[in-house]
Amino acid sequence: MAALPEVVFVLGGPGSGKGTQCSKIIKEFEFVHLSAGDLLRDEQANKESEVGQLIEYHIVNGTIVPVEITCELLHKAMKASGKHKFLIDGFPRNEDNLSGWTKNMADKTVVKLVLCMDCSDDICIERCMGRGAAGSGRSDDNLTSLKKRLVTFRSATLPIVEHYDKLGLLRRINAERPAEQVVFALLCYFGVMIVTVQPFLEPRGFIRALEFIFAIAAFASVTNFVGSIGFDYDCGTGKTEAVRLTVPYPFHLGSHSENKILCGATKPTKFTFFGDYSSDAQFFVGTGVLSMLWAMITVAVYLLGEQNYRLDKRLRYVDFGLTLVLATFWLAGSGAWANGLSGLKHETDPVEYIRTPQFLYGLDMAKLHNPRSGSFAALTISVLLGFLNFIMWTGNTWFLYKELKDEQGENGVPNQSVPAAAGP
């Protein structure tokens, strides 16, 4: 099922800079800017509109137009854009706006964030008067309308701001600073809330973060493993000496030997194993390292370049292809490593070891007693982690495939692939 359209509301007093900042945000982020005030002014300017006069009355008096009108205009504009992410400025402005939105749009959209532009009345008035003097042509950029609008903002809009604050969706911005500083703060919020967290709330990003952790866990449990077996050596003087032989990664047992001085002898005794399980272990570890690297690269891309990732289909095909290859590697690697581990356990069984004279160099086997085996649990867990990785990478292949397919429009045009048009 396709995700619901996302909405960021931008609130603030008249002249606080909502429109100015929205037009800067959409240059950096793939959002469509919809200004409730602009939509109402356009409707009011439409000679055929039945509600034009009603809108004009509210605008001049600084009061709020009934939500049925505003919500329908917003809904129409959202549908007409064909896009998925909206920056809605100047809405919801009162209780009526909020309940109308909740009734008609709450189940069709997700509100991701509410930005509030904090600005003193004096600065708001100064900016709106400046906007009027610069030729905005707006019937409400005059002192009388402005004073009424500020009263409306305080009495009707601030409770809505508080409502979103309680929901944890509100971000306040000091809008009195120069526009460049304000936009910097806003872009940080967008970066953190929209770009950083969002990809990890979707299956692709969430599973990729888990894959990163589980790939490390899988190969680290093999590379960090140092197993051991032990037994006692009878010195023949009533004394025994404990012998411990290590079984280190990469488990090329034939080339690993240990020299031990036993019972004060002048020459050391060489102990070795037979067998080679290094190719199974190294293939498994290699798959883990490759997976970790790919997960790291894609996590960085999701974090810093989610938009580019969505826009560039080649990137998504590469992600899909490599994820599929790594899923296959995990299956092959885990299977091979499970088989290798069972051979390794057999080869390093201490009971067998002390009974097999040809493995020992000039040792009297009758002097070896009390075989002790170390724990291989970490390696058993690594096999399980390998198969878990296989399941995750296969699952992610499916989600990446679904994403590629879902975002394919009717004519093969990706639904979200075109950056938003510049706003007003």
Ligand SMILES: Nc1ncnc2c1ncn2[C@@H]1O[C@H](COP(=O)(O)OP(=O)(O)O)[C@@H](O)[C@H]1O
């Ligand atoms: N940070 C700012 N510093 C100075 N002037 C600003 C700033 N932000 C906006 N303005 C100016 O103030 C006026 C009102 O801005 P606008 O974005 O239209 O506000 P709003 O949409 O909140 O009514 C515009 O003339 C704009 O150029």
Ligand SMILES: Nc1ccn([C@H]2C[C@H](O)[C@@H](COP(=O)(O)OP(=O)(O)O)O2)c(=O)n1
């Ligand atoms: N949700 C809304 C938004 C605006 N209006 C009306 C009433 C407002 O005073 C005017 C102008 O809104 P606009 O957002 O353009 O005004 P400012 O950007 O805050 O100066 O439109 C409304 O009735 N309901």
